[in-house]
Amino acid sequence: MSGGVSRRRLLALAGAGLAAGLVGAGPARAQAVYSQIYDAKRKKWIDYDPSRAQQYYQAYGSVPAEFKRQLVPFRTAEKPGTIIIDGDRHFLYLVQPDFKAIRYGIGVGRDGFGWAGIVSIGRMVEWPSWTPPPEMIARDPRSAQWANGMPGGPDNPLGARAMYLYEGGKDTIYRIHGTAEPWSIGLNISSGCIRLNNDDVTDLYSRVAIKTKVIVLMSGAALYRGV
Amino acid sequence: MLKPLQVLGAPALLLLVAACASTAPPAATIRSSALTAPADLQLLCAGEAATRFSVAADKVLPSASRPGTVAGTFEVDVRLPIGGARCIIDDKGSIVSLERS
Numbered sequence: 001m002s003g004g005v006s007r008r009r010l011l012a013l014a015g016a017g018l019a020a021g022l023v024g025a026g027p028a029r030a031q032a033v034y035s036q037i038y039d040a041k042r043k044k045w046i047d048y049d050p051s052r053a054q055q056y057y058q059a060y061g062s063v064p065a066e067f068k069r070q071l072v073p074f075r076t077a078e079k080p081g082t083i084i085i086d087g088d089r090h091f092l093y094l095v096q097p098d099f100k101a102i103r104y105g106i107g108v109g110r111d112g113f114g115w116a117g118i119v120s121i122g123r124m125v126e127w128p129s130w131t132p133p134p135e136m137i138a139r140d141p142r143s144a145q146w147a148n149g150m151p152g153g154p155d156n157p158l159g160a161r162a163m164y165l166y167e168g169g170k171d172t173i174y175r176i177h178g179t180a181e182p183w184s185i186g187l188n189i190s191s192g193c194i195r196l197n198n199d200d201v202t203d204l205y206s207r208v209a210i211k212t213k214v215i216v217l218m219s220g221a222a223l224y225r226g227v
Numbered sequence: 228m229l230k231p232l233q234v235l236g237a238p239a240l241l242l243l244v245a246a247c248a249s250t251a252p253p254a255a256t257i258r259s260s261a262l263t264a265p266a267d268l269q270l271l272c273a274g275e276a277a278t279r280f281s282v283a284a285d286k287v288l289p290s291a292s293r294p295g296t297v298a299g300t301f302e303v304d305v306r307l308p309i310g311g312a313r314c315i316i317d318d319k320g321s322i323v324s325l326e327r328s
Contacts, residue, residue, distance in 0.1 A: 033263065038256045045258065060252040067257070075267045075320045077274050086266035089259050093266060101267075118285050186257065217266055219291045223306065 033088040033219055035186045057183035067105025067185045069200050074101035085194055087114055087218030090186050104200045105185040109192040117224030121212040122166025127152030155180050160198040161205040264292035264301035272303040272314035275322050282307055
């Protein structure tokens with residue numbers, strides 16, 4: 001399979017672009033599919049970028065309805081309890097019995113940081129701490145104050161919960177986690193981690209367990225091949 | 228005896244309604260910049276490819292998708308351990324075709 005993510009590449013990127021606090025890194029090429037929002041005044045679709053996402057959240061106090069948690073039909077042979085991530089449409093599905101799934105809105109890796117693969121949850125932490133990598137501290141001296149780890153809490157970039165994704169018994173360095181930026185759901189904004197708002201990540205966390213299978217789909221993204 | 232709304236009058240009532248309406252989020256407003264197949268349809272294609280080409284299911288993954296040439300269908304590219312396959316599936320979940328690419 002082509003387009004794999006090498007250990008060297010991942011390590012090189014591990015500290016890059018973690019401004020949003022994600023503990024992830026990305027492959028050389030990723031998807032270019034992003035969200036658009038309908039502008040009723042101008043009667044046209046416009047890019048749903050961080051600025052518009054913040055404006056929307058300020059105006060309505062929530063993300064657009066499509067990104068809110070909801071039960072949806074889902075035709076799959078995957079077992080109930082499996083997590084399926086559609087990075088293009090910014091949805092995370094938790095498979096339920098009877099061909100249904102709970103759908104959550106997510107934020108995903110920005111251009112160049114998307115990935116695809118089949119992994120599993122290897123570790124789960126409530127109110128996780130976060131440690132900026134050395135590369136980030138070098139780039140942003142303000143982050144040096146957290147060189148020994150930022151305690152968990154509402155301002156922590158990993159939010160209320162973190163589910164650490166493993167492959168073959170090893171940490172992929174990607175996580176499904178909460179966020180201190182709830183407006184960012186629906187965006188390609190992270191360094192490869194999957195973010196949900198804190199209410200949703202808490203709900204998801206309560207429904208899954210270690211070894212939960214996680215399938216990540218993203219158009220054109222390189223396949224995760226281990227670090 | 229006047230009821231509260233009669234005291235307020237119609238203009239005041241309209242203002243109240245307008246104030247409420249202005250904070251209501253609009254209905255269905257989001258789409259993706261490119262139309263891809265729903266995740267469940269992509270995985271149905273991957274599952275069928277694993278069965279048909281005798282490959283372990285955890286080694287097969289959809290890599291891209293797009294609307295098919297026939298309305299109501301999607302074309303899904305599937306990664307296999309060696310090479311790939313192209314699957315056409317309709318929006319009801321029926322596989323129309325599946326071939327190595």
